[in-house]
Amino acid sequence: MATISVPATVPSPAEDCEQLHKAFSGWGTNEGLIISILAHRTAAQRRVIRDVYSKTHGEDLLKSLDKELTRDFEKAVLTWTLGPAERDALLAGEVIKRWSPANRVLIEIACTRSPEELLTARRAYHDRFKRSLEEDVAAHTSDHFRKLLVPLVSSFRYDGPEVNISLAKSEAKILHGKISEKDYSNDEIIRILASRSKAQLFATLNHYHNEFGNPINKDLKSDPKDEFLSALRAVVKCITAPERYFEKVIRLAINKMGTDEGALTRVITTRAEVDLKIIKEEYYKRNSVPLDRAIAKDTRGDYEDFLLALIGESNA
Amino acid sequence: MATISVPATVPSPAEDCEQLHKAFSGWGTNEGLIISILAHRTAAQRRVIRDVYSKTHGEDLLKSLDKELTRDFEKAVLTWTLGPAERDALLAGEVIKRWSPANRVLIEIACTRSPEELLTARRAYHDRFKRSLEEDVAAHTSDHFRKLLVPLVSSFRYDGPEVNISLAKSEAKILHGKISEKDYSNDEIIRILASRSKAQLFATLNHYHNEFGNPINKDLKSDPKDEFLSALRAVVKCITAPERYFEKVIRLAINKMGTDEGALTRVITTRAEVDLKIIKEEYYKRNSVPLDRAIAKDTRGDYEDFLLALIGESNA
Numbered sequence: 001m002a003t004i005s006v007p008a009t010v011p012s013p014a015e016d017c018e019q020l021h022k023a024f025s026g027w028g029t030n031e032g033l034i035i036s037i038l039a040h041r042t043a044a045q046r047r048v049i050r051d052v053y054s055k056t057h058g059e060d061l062l063k064s065l066d067k068e069l070t071r072d073f074e075k076a077v078l079t080w081t082l083g084p085a086e087r088d089a090l091l092a093g094e095v096i097k098r099w100s101p102a103n104r105v106l107i108e109i110a111c112t113r114s115p116e117e118l119l120t121a122r123r124a125y126h127d128r129f130k131r132s133l134e135e136d137v138a139a140h141t142s143d144h145f146r147k148l149l150v151p152l153v154s155s156f157r158y159d160g161p162e163v164n165i166s167l168a169k170s171e172a173k174i175l176h177g178k179i180s181e182k183d184y185s186n187d188e189i190i191r192i193l194a195s196r197s198k199a200q201l202f203a204t205l206n207h208y209h210n211e212f213g214n215p216i217n218k219d220l221k222s223d224p225k226d227e228f229l230s231a232l233r234a235v236v237k238c239i240t241a242p243e244r245y246f247e248k249v250i251r252l253a254i255n256k257m258g259t260d261e262g263a264l265t266r267v268i269t270t271r272a273e274v275d276l277k278i279i280k281e282e283y284y285k286r287n288s289v290p291l292d293r294a295i296a297k298d299t300r301g302d303y304e305d306f307l308l309a310l311i312g313e314s315n316a
Numbered sequence: 317m318a319t320i321s322v323p324a325t326v327p328s329p330a331e332d333c334e335q336l337h338k339a340f341s342g343w344g345t346n347e348g349l350i351i352s353i354l355a356h357r358t359a360a361q362r363r364v365i366r367d368v369y370s371k372t373h374g375e376d377l378l379k380s381l382d383k384e385l386t387r388d389f390e391k392a393v394l395t396w397t398l399g400p401a402e403r404d405a406l407l408a409g410e411v412i413k414r415w416s417p418a419n420r421v422l423i424e425i426a427c428t429r430s431p432e433e434l435l436t437a438r439r440a441y442h443d444r445f446k447r448s449l450e451e452d453v454a455a456h457t458s459d460h461f462r463k464l465l466v467p468l469v470s471s472f473r474y475d476g477p478e479v480n481i482s483l484a485k486s487e488a489k490i491l492h493g494k495i496s497e498k499d500y501s502n503d504e505i506i507r508i509l510a511s512r513s514k515a516q517l518f519a520t521l522n523h524y525h526n527e528f529g530n531p532i533n534k535d536l537k538s539d540p541k542d543e544f545l546s547a548l549r550a551v552v553k554c555i556t557a558p559e560r561y562f563e564k565v566i567r568l569a570i571n572k573m574g575t576d577e578g579a580l581t582r583v584i585t586t587r588a589e590v591d592l593k594i595i596k597e598e599y600y601k602r603n604s605v606p607l608d609r610a611i612a613k614d615t616r617g618d619y620e621d622f623l624l625a626l627i628g629e630s631n632a
Contacts, residue, residue: 119435122472132474134467135511146503150511151450154470156438158448187462195451195466 003276003312006040013052016041020049020064021057029068031302034077039309043083043273050081072261073303080269080310088113088121089128091266092153096136101145101227104234104249105266106137110152111238112245115159122153144185144228151194152235158197168203169211171196175204176212179219184229193235201239243275247282250291259298264307272310280311319592319628322356329368332357336365336380337373345384347618350393355625359399359589366397388577389619396585396626404429404437405444407582408469412452417461417543420550420565421582422453426468427554428561431475438469460501460544467510468551474513484519485527487512491520492528495535500545509551517555559591563598566607575614580623588626596627 011019016037023030023037041049053061065077079087088109095105110118125133134154141149171192178186196204209215217233224230237245246267253260253267271279283291292313296304327335332353339346339353357365369377381393395403404425411421426434441449450470457465487508494502508520525531533549540546553561562583569576569583587595599607608629612620 119472126472126474126476130474130476130478132472132511132513134471135474135507135513138507138511146507150467150507151470154467154472155450156435156442156448156470158442158446158451160442160446162446191451191454191462191466195448195454197448197451 001275001277002273003280004040004042004272004310005312006042006045010041010045013045013048014056016049017053017056017061020053020061024064024068031069031073032305034065034069035302035306035309038077038081039306046081047083069302071303072265072299073301073306075261076265076269076303076306079265080272080306084117084270084273085120085124086128087270088117089124089133091270092121092125092133093129093136096140099140101231104231106149106153107231107234108238108245108249110149110155111235112242115155115157118153119156145231147185147187148190148194148228148231148235151190155194157195158200160197161199162197163199163203165203168200168207171204172208172211175208175216176219179216182222184220184226184232189232193232193239198239205236205240243278243282246271246275246279247286250279250283251287254294254298261299261303264295264299268307268310276311317591317593318589319596320356320358320588320626321628322358322361326357326361329361329364330372332365333369333372333377336369336377340380340384347385347389348621350381350385351618351622351625354393354397355622362397363399385618387619388581388615389617389622391577392581392585392619392622395581396588396622400433400586400589401436401440402444403586404433405440405449407586408437408441408449409445409452412456415456417547420547422465422469423547423550424554424561424565426465426471427551428558431471431473434469435472461547463501463503464506464510464544464547464551467506471510473511474516476513477515478513479515479519481519484516484523487520488524488527491524491532492535495532498538500536500542500548505548509548509555514555521552521556559594559598562587562591562595563602566595566599567603570610570614577615577619580611580615584623584626592627 019033019037023033038046038049050061053059053064057064062078062081065081066074069077079090082090091105092109095103099106109121113121122133125131125136129136134150137153138146138150174188175192178184178189183189192204193201205216212219217236220229220233220236222229234245237248249263249267253263267279268276280291283289283294287294290313292308292311295307295311299307335349335353339349354362354365366377369375369380373380378394378397381397382390385393395406398406407421408425411419415422425437429437438449441447441452445452450466453469454462454466490504491508494500494505499505509517512520521532528535533552536545536549536552538545550561553564565579565583569579583595584592596607599605599610603610606629608624608627611623611627615623
């Protein structure tokens with residue numbers, strides 16, 4: 001369900017590095033050449049290219065890119081070129097520094113990655129920041145949000161398909177009870193959402209809907225302006241319907257007065273090798289406009305070309 | 317700092333398996349033979365022996381041992397034969413089922429293992445129980461203890477040597493403030509103890525001692541009967557002085573009316589390949605009796621022989 005296209009015959013990493021080096025050389029930068037290489041290589045291939053590049057040219061490829069490119073295009077290429085774990089670590093690090101209750105990136109990383117992917121991102125966070133993800137989250141957030149975010153980013157959920165039905169029933173009842181009392185930051189709500197396996201949570205939330213009449217996210221909408229309620233809904237949505245969650249992030253990023261390039265870049269680069277194909281379908285269903293057309297309308301130049309290449313809609 | 321001795325020339329795993337199988341065969345079991353093999357193999361060697369045994373004899377070695385051995389000796393051999401991660405997962409699983417506020421095993425596992433070892437144990441817990449360690453801890457504990465134990469077992473501390481001195485100072489002050497107010501289960505105390513790297517905590521706790529006159533554990537002793545205070549002291553001790561923590565567990569296990577074989581077996585089997593040599597030295601310093609003599613006095617038969625072999629004090 002990835003969207004990137006990799007050529008049938010991939011040039012050797014050494015050739016790719018030479019081409020990239022050529023793209024940086026002389027007067028001006030050949031952005032098209034950069035896109036034609038990097039947007040069409042998998043994470044594993046990009047890692048090898050980075051290794052070979054730093055051995056051949058004595059400089060990290062990311063540093064060369066950083067020198068040559070600018071603005072949104074630069075940000076997108078750098079973010080994309082990183083491997084998934086390092087990328088998540090950097091995204092989390094950025095967001096922690098300027099965290100606000102309206103920010104959903106930590107929830108997104110904690111709840112849409114697989115348990116093993118989240119661990120790998122936490123390890124990359126150690127390497128990059130010399131601290132743990134959870135200690136930085138704990139130190140930069142407070143109150144209800146800290147109570148929710150620390151266990152979410154620390155979780156290592158069981159990833160198997162087993163479901164305990166009687167547990168699902170009893171925990172659906174707990175959730176409903178606390179939500180009815182408007183005790184949204186109750187320990188039990190957070191414990192259930194932050195620790196149970198995704199399969200178990202599906203069963204619990206299905207039972208909630210069947211037994212109490214509403215999907216849980218409808219009951220969590222009593223005050224649409226409450227950021228904590230909105231964070232809880234994001235947790236539920238990231239776990240149960242990640243593609244619809246990401247569709248909405250893109251929709252809001254594009255529909256804003258002035259595109260939110262940060263969000264757009266983040267979703268496209270983090271999902272292009274995962275489920276962007278489904279996100280595109282969701283986008284079309286919800287907006288009756290193909291995602292590539294929406295992006296083309298809202299962005300331009302190399303940044304536009306690069307995003308379109310990643311979503312698999314260009315000949316670059 | 318391990319205590320087990322491995323022969324200069326180790327028999328092949330196939331030979332070990334044949335000898336073990338012989339020990340189980342015929343009338344009665346040859347416990348001495350079992351000890352002479354398993355107590356003198358590293359975790360990696362025991363894993364290969366288990367693999368070869370199950371291929372050759374169509375049964376898990378642990379199952380054969382379970383059939384042949386009994387009581388404390390059986391428990392010790394089985395616990396020892398497991399690899400460290402699986403052993404921690406099982407120890408945690410056992411303790412969670414019958415958890416009580418006086419139990420320190422979860423703290424011990426969370427705070428004396430390296431961050432990567434704790435992760436591996438959490439992964440082994442998934443494999444064994446089809447649930448996550450943290451969800452089971454959260455579901456079986458409550459109140460202050462849950463607030464402390466869930467982040468401890470979920471932690472993936474940064475493991476590097478970097479220390480932020482101004483942070484150490486400010487967090488020592490926070491700890492002292494909350495402890496002075498007797499607000500022991502305060503979020504900040506738990507956040508600091510459960511998330512900071514060991515190197516950072518050393519600096520913080522040193523500063524605490526220097527600045528406020530007492531080691532933190534002295535200030536956490538205002539009510540010696542309060543189990544939560546005792547749990548906090550165990551966290552501090554497991555992080556800052558694991559060998560002295562383990563010495564005390566052994567001392568209390570032996571000095572009890574009726575030895576606490578569970579605790580004795582747990583410490584000897586989990587530390588024999590790690591730091592039992594230092595624990596032995598601590599034991600001698602604190603009790604003026606060598607650990608082997610104390611164990612020999614308090615245990616007997618095959619169980620005694622096995623423990624002595626693991627602590628490196630027998631010719632078995």
